Amino acid sequence: MKKFYLFLLFAMISDFAVFAQSGIVKKEITLMTYNIYHGEDPYNPGTGNIREIADLINNIKPDLVALQEVDSMTNRTKNFNREGKMDVVHELGKLTGMTPFFAKAIDFSEGGYGEGILSRLPVTFHAYSLPIPNGGEERSLAVASVDLGNGKTITFAATHLCHEFAENRTAQVVAIKNILSEFKGAKVLTGDFNFTSEETGYSILSEDFLDVALKHGNPQNTYSSKDPKIRIDYFWLEKETDWEIVSVEVLDVEYSDHKPVLIKVRLLN
Known part of the structure; x- marks a missing residue:
């Protein structure tokens, strides 16, 4: 295992060195978001979905993936x-x-x-904690500042808003906007927002x-x-x-209770 991580680190450093020396700015990026139901098939309890999700990612080869409902060393994963x-x-x-990153929202199991x-x-x-003014489960925001080359960066932020209270979701959206305002350059926000377009949080983000x-x-x-109804x-x-939206796709797979969303975007400036 140690040898594997050393190899992975060496490969990442080598790839980055070639990428940086080339002077090429990566303008088109492939992005994915997926609520993975903590790594277990929701329709077949006791069956893991990690290998299927990994195979899906390997087939698509996205540059960045946002994951929601992620367990880290919980008893539940046993x-x-x-x-x-x-x-x-x-x-x-x-x-x-x-390269994996984790933003813990709560201690669990x-x-x-x-x-x-x-x-x-x-x-x-x-990693940032988000407010829960109406109580309930704590939530987090994961933020990756991504180097696209030649000094170009993009902020990729991922979250999972409260599933219980609209008041919490609204407060969390406001907090996210305030957090992201501190980052320079292009910004992408993604995840499971637990709201439809009729809710206040959606309107606030749309500003x-x-x-x-x-x-x-x-x-x-x-x-x-x-049974995708919402x-x-x-x-x-x-x-x-200034963005160009190249493609948007909702993938028809059932490894989780959510469908993954895949987009390709291009920076025009």
């Missing part, structure tokens, strides 16, 4: 992992060759639970961000994966940046 507790985002990093990010590009990572699926046309429902998983692009 339900579907014969080898014992699992750090889900690090396992996915190992299986995909991407003698481990952690929160948001994950996988990256193929050099990043600086930050400064574009709903990518709506902008691209014909947005598709994302929940549930077997759209609660989103990509948002900051309006101040």
Whole structure:
């Protein structure tokens, strides 16, 4: 295992060195978001979905992946992992060759639970706690500052808003906007927002961000994966940046109770 991580680190450093020396700015990026139901198949309890999710990511080869409902070394992961507790985002990093990051929202089942990010590009990572004025489960924001080359950066932020109270979701959206205002350059926000377009939080985000699926046309429902009746998983692009939305796709897989969303975008400035 130690040799594997040393190899992965060497490969990442080598790739970055070639990337940096080339002077090429990566302008088109492929991004994915997926609520993975803590790594267990919701329709077959006791069956893990990590390998299927990793295979999906390997087939698509996105530059960045946002993951929601991520377990880290919880007793719950022993339900579907014969080898014992699992750090889900690090396992996915190992299986995909991407760099894993974890933003814990709560202590849970003698481990952690929160948001994950996988990256193929050099990043600086930050994690933030979000407000819960009406009580309930704590939430987090995972933020990766991504180096695209030649001094160009993009901020990739991922979250999972409160599933219980609209008041919490509204406060969390306001907090996220304030946090992201401190980052320079292009910004992408994604995740499971637990709201539809009729809610206040959606309107607040729409003041400064574009709903990518709506902008691209014909947005598709994302929940549930077997019977998708609502759209609660989103990509948002900051309006101040000049973007080209190349493609938007909701993937028809049932490894989780949510469908993953995949987009390709291009920076025009």
